[in-house]
Amino acid sequence: MGELATEKHVQYILSVEKRKDSFESVVMEHLRMNGAYWGLTALYLLGKLDTVDVDEVVSWLMSCLHESGGFGGNVGHDPHILYTLSAVQVLALFDKLDVIDVDKVTNYPFRVLSMFSYIAICCLSILHRLDKIDVEKAVKYILSCKNMDGGFGCTPGGESHAGQIFCCVGALAITGSLDLVDKDLLGWWLCERQVKSGGLNGRPEKLPDVCYSWWVLSSLTMIDRVHWISKEKLIKFILDCQDTENGGISDRPDDAVDVFHTFFGVAGLSLLEYPGLKPIDPAYALPVDVINRIFFTK
Amino acid sequence: MHGRPRKALKPEDEAASSAKAEKLRSLQAQFLANHQNSIYSKEALDLSAKLLEINPECYTAWNYRKLAVQHILSNSDSDPQSIFSDELKLVENALRKNFKSYGAWHHRKWVLSKGHSSIDKEMRLLNDFQKEDPRNFHAWNHRRFVAGLMERSEEDELKYTEKVIGANFSNYSAWHNRSVLLSNLLKREAEGYFPKEKVLEEEFQHVHNAIFTDPDDQSGWFYHLWLIDQTVKNEAPLLVSSWPSHGSSITIIGDNGLRGCGLSLLNGTQSDSGTLPIILYFNQAVKGINSSTVAIESELLTKELVWKPLAMNNSSTAQVWVVYLDLGNMELQQSKTYSVEINIGHSSGILSSNGNHYGDPSQISFEVFVQTANTEPTEGQGGKRTTWNDTNFQKIDHFQELDSIFTADQNHHIPKSLDWCTEEIVKEITNFRDLLSEYDCKIGKLTLARLLTALDMLSSQHDGRKSNTEEVLQLYTDLMKLDPTHSLYYKDERSLISLKQITSTRDSLLPYCHYHKDATETFTGHVCLRLQNLSLSRMGSIENLLWVQMLDLSHNELQSIEGLEAMQLLSCLNLSHNKFGSFTALGPLRLLKSLKVLNISYNELGSHSIDTTRYLCSSPVAHTEEFAWDRFETLTGSVNATNFWEAFLLFGSLALTELNISGNAVADENFRSFLVKVLPTLKWLDDEELS
Numbered sequence: 001m002g003e004l005a006t007e008k009h010v011q012y013i014l015s016v017e018k019r020k021d022s023f024e025s026v027v028m029e030h031l032r033m034n035g036a037y038w039g040l041t042a043l044y045l046l047g048k049l050d051t052v053d054v055d056e057v058v059s060w061l062m063s064c065l066h067e068s069g070g071f072g073g074n075v076g077h078d079p080h081i082l083y084t085l086s087a088v089q090v091l092a093l094f095d096k097l098d099v100i101d102v103d104k105v106t107n108y109p110f111r112v113l114s115m116f117s118y119i120a121i122c123c124l125s126i127l128h129r130l131d132k133i134d135v136e137k138a139v140k141y142i143l144s145c146k147n148m149d150g151g152f153g154c155t156p157g158g159e160s161h162a163g164q165i166f167c168c169v170g171a172l173a174i175t176g177s178l179d180l181v182d183k184d185l186l187g188w189w190l191c192e193r194q195v196k197s198g199g200l201n202g203r204p205e206k207l208p209d210v211c212y213s214w215w216v217l218s219s220l221t222m223i224d225r226v227h228w229i230s231k232e233k234l235i236k237f238i239l240d241c242q243d244t245e246n247g248g249i250s251d252r253p254d255d256a257v258d259v260f261h262t263f264f265g266v267a268g269l270s271l272l273e274y275p276g277l278k279p280i281d282p283a284y285a286l287p288v289d290v291i292n293r294i295f296f297t298k
Numbered sequence: 299m300h301g302r303p304r305k306a307l308k309p310e311d312e313a314a315s316s317a318k319a320e321k322l323r324s325l326q327a328q329f330l331a332n333h334q335n336s337i338y339s340k341e342a343l344d345l346s347a348k349l350l351e352i353n354p355e356c357y358t359a360w361n362y363r364k365l366a367v368q369h370i371l372s373n374s375d376s377d378p379q380s381i382f383s384d385e386l387k388l389v390e391n392a393l394r395k396n397f398k399s400y401g402a403w404h405h406r407k408w409v410l411s412k413g414h415s416s417i418d419k420e421m422r423l424l425n426d427f428q429k430e431d432p433r434n435f436h437a438w439n440h441r442r443f444v445a446g447l448m449e450r451s452e453e454d455e456l457k458y459t460e461k462v463i464g465a466n467f468s469n470y471s472a473w474h475n476r477s478v479l480l481s482n483l484l485k486r487e488a489e490g491y492f493p494k495e496k497v498l499e500e501e502f503q504h505v506h507n508a509i510f511t512d513p514d515d516q517s518g519w520f521y522h523l524w525l526i527d528q529t530v531k532n533e534a535p536l537l538v539s540s541w542p543s544h545g546s547s548i549t550i551i552g553d554n555g556l557r558g559c560g561l562s563l564l565n566g567t568q569s570d571s572g573t574l575p576i577i578l579y580f581n582q583a584v585k586g587i588n589s590s591t592v593a594i595e596s597e598l599l600t601k602e603l604v605w606k607p608l609a610m611n612n613s614s615t616a617q618v619w620v621v622y623l624d625l626g627n628m629e630l631q632q633s634k635t636y637s638v639e640i641n642i643g644h645s646s647g648i649l650s651s652n653g654n655h656y657g658d659p660s661q662i663s664f665e666v667f668v669q670t671a672n673t674e675p676t677e678g679q680g681g682k683r684t685t686w687n688d689t690n691f692q693k694i695d696h697f698q699e700l701d702s703i704f705t706a707d708q709n710h711h712i713p714k715s716l717d718w719c720t721e722e723i724v725k726e727i728t729n730f731r732d733l734l735s736e737y738d739c740k741i742g743k744l745t746l747a748r749l750l751t752a753l754d755m756l757s758s759q760h761d762g763r764k765s766n767t768e769e770v771l772q773l774y775t776d777l778m779k780l781d782p783t784h785s786l787y788y789k790d791e792r793s794l795i796s797l798k799q800i801t802s803t804r805d806s807l808l809p810y811c812h813y814h815k816d817a818t819e820t821f822t823g824h825v826c827l828r829l830q831n832l833s834l835s836r837m838g839s840i841e842n843l844l845w846v847q848m849l850d851l852s853h854n855e856l857q858s859i860e861g862l863e864a865m866q867l868l869s870c871l872n873l874s875h876n877k878f879g880s881f882t883a884l885g886p887l888r889l890l891k892s893l894k895v896l897n898i899s900y901n902e903l904g905s906h907s908i909d910t911t912r913y914l915c916s917s918p919v920a921h922t923e924e925f926a927w928d929r930f931e932t933l934t935g936s937v938n939a940t941n942f943w944e945a946f947l948l949f950g951s952l953a954l955t956e957l958n959i960s961g962n963a964v965a966d967e968n969f970r971s972f973l974v975k976v977l978p979t980l981k982w983l984d985d986e987e988l989s
Contacts, residue, residue, distance in 0.1 A: 022312075023319040029326065030356050076330040078358040130921060148477040148524040157442050159435045159474045173913035176611040176922035179583070180651070189520060191784055198783075204470045204516035206433070209300065224858055224883075224910040228787040243304060256302040271908055279907035283919075288907075292940040295918045298927055 002239040004274065005247065009262055010048045012247025013039045016259050024258075032074040033064060037086035038263035040093055044287050045270050045278045054094050061087055062099065069108035081116050084108060085123040092126055092290050102127050112138035115154040118167035122284055125174050126294060139177050142168045150185030162193060162202035162215040169219045173283040178223065187225030190216050198233030199252070209251045210241045210261045213268030218282035221271055231272050238265045325349050329359060338366040347388050354392035354399040363388070364408065378414040385409045390423065397427055403436045407443060420444040432462065433471050442475075452479045452488070467508040473521040484528075494528065495718050501525055502722070506729065513739040522745065529722050530752050534657040535584045535650040537642060539703075541577040541844035541867065542664040546702035547635075549667045550574070550625070572626020574598075574666070575866045576640065578619045579841045582650050585615040591647040591656075596638040598623050598666060608863045608889055610915055611922040615651060618864040636666045683982050684895045684956055686850055686872050691812035691826060700811065703845060704804040716756065723753050740781045744788075747773040751795065767799045786835065789855075794838040800829070801842035814848060824848045824870070840864050851876070852897070858911060863889040870895040874958065879906040881944035885915025888951045897958040899984070904964025909944070917947055926950070933975045942972055949976045956982040 016039065019025060028035065036057065043049045064072045064087065070079025071087040084105065091097050106129040110120035117138050124130050144156045145168060151160025152168035165186070172178050193200040193216045199208025200216045213234060220226040240253045241261070248257025249265035267285065270277040279288040307315065329349050332342040343366055350359050367385060370376050386409055392402040409415060421444065427437040445455055456479045462472040480501070483491040491497050502525055508518030542548050576594075578587065587605045594603065601624070607616030623638075630636075640662045642648070648656035727749045734742040750766035750773075757765075774792035778785040801807055814824040826848035834854040840861045843849075848870040856876040862868075863886040871893060878884065878901040887893055916922040930939055930946060939946060945964075949957075954977055959965045965984075974980060974988065981988055 021316055021319055023315045023322065026319040026322045026326070027353050027355070029323075030353075030358060073357070076334065076358075078333075078361050080357060125921070135921075147474065148481070149474070149520040153435070153439075155439055155442075157475075157478045158439050159471050161435060173920060176913075176916070176920035177613075178913055178920075179609065179611060179613060179615075185523075188787065191787055192516060192519075194783055203433070204520070205468055221908065221910050222913050224860075224914055225787075226910055227857070228784060228790075230783040233783060250304060251300050254304050255300075256304045258299050260299055273907050281912075281919075282908075283913055288909075289940075291919060292943070296925065296939040296943045298937040 002236075002242070002244070004239060004266075004269065004276070005242055005244045006046050006048075006276070008244060008247035009242075009249070009266070010043060010046055010051065010247075012243075012257065013042055013259060013262060014051060015247075030073045030077050031083070033061070033071060033083040033086045033090075034073065035259055036061070037089050038259045040090055041280075041286065042259070042263040042266045044093055044290075045266050045280060047276070047278060049093065054096070057090065058094065058096055058099060061090060065100070065105075069104045069106070079108065081108070081110060081119050081123075085119045088123050088126055089284075089286055092286055092294065095290075095293065097127070097294075102129065106132050113141045115164065115167065117142055118171040121171045121174050126284065126286075128294075130175075135175050139172065139175055139180070142171055143180060149189045150182045150187075151189055160189065160203065162190070162200075162212050162219070165190070165219050166215040169222050170283045170285075173222045181223060183223040183225060187220065187223055187228055190220050191225065191228035194229045194234065197237055198230065199237035200229075200234065207252065208237065210238055210249055210268070211251065211264040213238055214264040214271075214285075217268050217271050218285070221282040226271070235269065235272050235274060238268055241265060322352060325352070326356070329356075329362070333358060333362045336365070336369075338369045342366075347391075350388060350402075351391050351395060354396050354402045357401045360401045360405050363405065378412075382409050382412060382414045386415060386419075393427070397430065397434060398436055400436070403440055406440070410444070410447060417444060417448055421448075428462075432466065432469050435471060438471050438475060452483055453490075455479055456483070463504075463508070467511060468515050468517045470517045470520075473505075473508070473517060477521060477524055495722075498525055498529055499722065502726065509741060510733055513733065513737055513741050519741055523748070526723075526726070526748065526752060530719055530756060532581060532657075533650075533652065533654045535648060535654060536581050536657045537578060537660055537662075538581050539579045539841040539844060540640075540662050541575070542638075542662075543703045543845075544662045545664065547665045547667060548574070549669055550630075551669050572624065573622040574625055576621050576623065576638075577844050577864065577866050578642070579844065579864060580617050580619075583615045583617045584619075584648055584650055584656070586647040586649050587619045588647070590645055591643060593641045593644065594621075594638065595641075596623075596636060598625060598628070598636050598638060600624060600628060608866075610863070610885060610889070611920065612916070620866050630668045632668055634668055636668070637663060638666060639663045683985065683987075684870055684897075686852065686874075686897065690815050691828060692815060694808065694811045694813055694825065697808065697811055697825065700804050700807060700845075703842070720753065720756050723749055723756065727753065738780070740777060743773050743777050743780065747777075747791070765799075765802075767795060770795050771799075789833075790836040793834045793836040796832065796834065797829075797837070797839040801839040807842075826850055826870070830854065830872075837861060847892075858883050859886050860914070862886040866890065866892065868893055872897040873901070874899040874961075876901055878903060880909040880911055881948045882909055882911040882915045882917070884948055885911065888916070888948060890952075893952055894954060895956040896952075896954055897956075898962070899958045900961035903959070903962035905962075915947070917943075934972065942969075945969070945972065946976060949973060952977070953979045955979055958982075958984055960984045 040049065040052065040057070043052060063075050064083070066072060066079040068079055070081065071084045072079050073083045088105070091099065106124060106127055110124060110133055112120050112133050120133055121130065121138060124132050142152070145152045145154070145158065147153060147160045149160050151165045153159050153161060154164050169181060172181060193202065193212060195201055195208050197208055199210070200212040201208045202212045202215065217226065220229065238249070241249050241251070243250065243257045249262040250257045251261050266277065267280050270280040271282060280286070281288050281291045284291050325345065326349060329346055332345065346359050346362055349356060363385065367381055370381055371378060386406065389402050389406040389409070392399060396402070410417065410420070424437055424441050424444065427434055456476065459472045459476040459479070462469055480497070484494050484497065505518045505522045505525065508515070509522060587607070589602055592605065603621045605619050605621045607614060608618040608620055609616040641659065642661070643656040643659040646655055727746065730742055730746045730749060733739070734746065747770045750770050754765050754767070771792060774788045774795065777788040799806060800810060810828055812826050812828055814826045824847060827843065827846045828850045830850050830852045832854060834851070834856060837856065837859055838861070843865060845867065846865055847867045849868060850872040852872045852874040854876050856873065857878055868890050869892045874897045878898060881903065884898070887896070913920050918925045925939065925943065929950065931937060957973065957977065957980060970983065973983065
């Protein structure tokens with residue numbers, strides 16, 4: 001089995017920031033806040049967050065804050081709940097949550113009766129303001145998206161999809177409601193995402209993809225059924241998706257790499273207890289140290 | 299971001315990409331400026347359209363379009379139909395670029411919701427998209443939305459799924475949609491879909507095409523499992539077992555003139571609190587267990603009782619409920635038999651999470667016999683350390699309590715249309731045996747194992763039908779070899795079946811029951827259930843184990859004790875030599891008020907960086923409790939709990955007298971001294987007496 005090319009991946013992540021001129025970069029400018037979260041959390045897990053200039057990041061991040069309390073994906077872009085969560089997560093990584101006015105940010109309308117339920121719950125929880133939403137109503141809505149296979153769709157009646165399952169299971173985890181999940185039924189559906197190559201797909205009869213190493217794996221971890229897949233085979237699949245020459249991880253072996261898959265590959269390896277990586281929390285998708293700091297220091 | 303081959307860009311490609319990037323950047327900059335300044339001229343609108351057709355993921359541009367539309371509509375001479383038609387055209391163009399764009403689909407939904415557009419075109423558009431990718435869930439979601447707007451019947455939509463599946467059975471999205479539509483039709487007992495028996499029979503035949511044509515294709519697997527569940531499930535919540543069980547006789551030993559709190563159960567442990575638990579175990583989580591829905595009649599009842607759900611998260615819904623009769627302060631008469639009668643469900647109010655009412659009312663009656671203590675009252679195990687060696691145990695020939703458990707009325711969970719269910723399951727068993735005779739496949743074996751297990755559950759104990767347990771165990775063993783990737787899944791299932799086999803009858807359980815003697819050969823009066831060395835990777839059948847006070851699960855492969863919280867009588871527990879990897883995995887123990895002796899030596903506590911039960915136990919990260927800072931600070935003198943919060947949550951809520959944690963990576967001197975602070979009642983730590 002190959003090894004994790006840590007240094008190469010660190011260099012790759014740092015270089016993406018500078019490589020702003022390619023078409024791919026421009027087309028994704030609007031989600032730079034997500035990109036920051038992916039890149040920086042990956043660096044943290046790899047033990048190299050200190051290679052980044054904190055002040056520069058925080059200053060850019062704050063320039064994306066709107067009056068409404070929400071953050072945009074980049075300077076000039078409208079606020080959106082997705083980027084608000086990423087911004088809060090990045091600040092949590094740096095232990096700089098004190099730079100924001102929590103009242104202001106939590107006044108942003110966090111819609112819970114939608115596929116963004118998880119985002120609202122995760123974000124407000126990190127800020128210790130879950131009281132801003134009706135948790136019971138949110139949980140009820142999430143349950144209305146539960147399907148015959150034990151999984152969850154984006155809307156009531158929507159097909160089960162690993163990404164949405166992560167969101168729903170994560171939201172239920174954070175709100176202490178995992179008793180409402182049929183862990184055996186969902187666990188079986190999730191463990192059957194592991195295909196012959198050892199990778200995980202997101203739905204039956206689809207191709208495996210490294211990002212599902214996160215969505216499926218974190219869901220399995222939260223419901224304590226992760227032993228139902230072969231960890232060794234998955235580790236091998238993720239390592240095979242590395243570009244060991246130029247750094248970065250791709251969705252499938254020999255495909256083009258990007259920060260998104262680099263993060264989810266590293267996060268997946270962390271959940272699989274790959275040596276040398278900092279542990280990541282499966283519900284908040286942030287390092288365990290960060291979550292422990294938020295909840296267990298007075 | 300997906301499916302692009304990895305290759306270094308040639309210089310000419312890099313230059314082309316840079317040029318394209320520059321164009322797009324300039325377009326985006328202009329757009330943002332227009333948006334910032336709320337410019338909605340035709341030029342600005344065309345620019346935004348151009349942007350969205352290149353980059354449909356630019357969400358700000360979709361926001362802008364909505365604002366622009368609203369702005370234009372505010373002009374009195376605007377034509378809504380044509381404006382919205384332009385929007386639909388734009389969305390279509392954007393979708394042809396990326397038919398998975400959330401922003402584009404959302405915009406289309408927004409336009410249609412305004413009500414100015416014709417919906418006829420939608421179905422045609424959807425058919426195009428679904429031809430391109432039959433698994434596009436955005437298209438399926440949109441189809442559901444449009445079907446709602448058009449008020450298309452569920453029956454018609456069901457026919458559509460049949461068409462799609464007929465063209466290609468390997469379409470999980472279509473099977474999923476079918477399950478949603480059929481659920482609704484069955485639920486409201488629509489014409490042609492009632493009774494469910496005929497519908498399910500047809501559906502089984504339908505899905506056979508999918509599974510038997512290509513057994514390795516997963517498309518039909520989960521639908522088939524759902525059909526089995528629809529066939530055998532019991533909607534109504536029912537009582538599965540209780541402690542004390544119906545018809546049993548419990549002897550309690552009072553001392554000191556039968557007053558005070560020295561109460562212990564025969565063959566049992568001293569109970570400090572003098573309380574007698576009554577445990578109700580249902581077939582599913584229920585709410586509404588209270589003194590009006592569950593009436594207790596007895597002289598032993600001195601005040602209004604409060605039923606507690608045994609839930610890890612303060613939920614008011616639980617599968618197991620407990621109430622405690624407070625006998626400690628009563629003046630109990632020696633050698634008297636007190637009767638207790640419990641009536642469940644005579645008044646409505648007990649509900650499952652699906653809103654189904656409790657089945658037929660049931661009744662449990664048992665007797666409590668009071669006896670004086672012959673010997674001096676002893677504390678715990680006589681102040682002596684508990685030992686778990688083979689020499690400390692002696693087999694039992696006869697155990698009165700076991701008799702009453704197994705003669706109790708066990709007909710609680712037979713579904714109404716039993717004959718049809720059994721017939722259908724038997725038919726399926728035949729079908730899958732046929733499949734396996736042609737192709738030794740995983741889904742064949744797994745489904746057969748599940749069907750045989752379902753059949754066993756449907757049979758009552760009285761009809762003399764031989765159980766299929768042996769064959770099921772063999773099937774899971776086969777599956778572990780056939781599909782090693784998922785071997786631990788099959789192992790867990792096999793453990794559950796093993797436990798069911800062991801605990802199902804008096805004769806099967808008796809060999810595992812032993813009397814416990816301490817080192818001086820004194821009969822301590824404890825009956826221990828010894829389930830060590832059984833390769834168990836998972837606990838189960840706890841509904842049959844509510845009577846257990848001493849349990850040995852050592853030398854197995856357990857990493858979780860989900861469900862153990864129901865064992866309210868448990869006072870001594872041995873979990874040594876297992877695979878427990880975190881203190882949160884021991885979370886169920888927090889609900890065991892009587893637990894005094896715990897052995898968790900030789901596990902994996904402290905060896906894992908990832909905690910797989912972190913959110914399955916009550917904790918501040920799951921928002922089910924506040925961290926007890928005051929208590930933590932008082933006991934440990936620290937304001938940083940990041941290292942030991944899991945251990946604190948667990949041990950801080952137990953009153954253990956004996957604990958063994960050696961052989962775990964976490965058990966260093968620092969941790970041991972932390973434990974001593976947090977467990978003031980502890981007398982023995984790792985076999986050493988504490989001063």
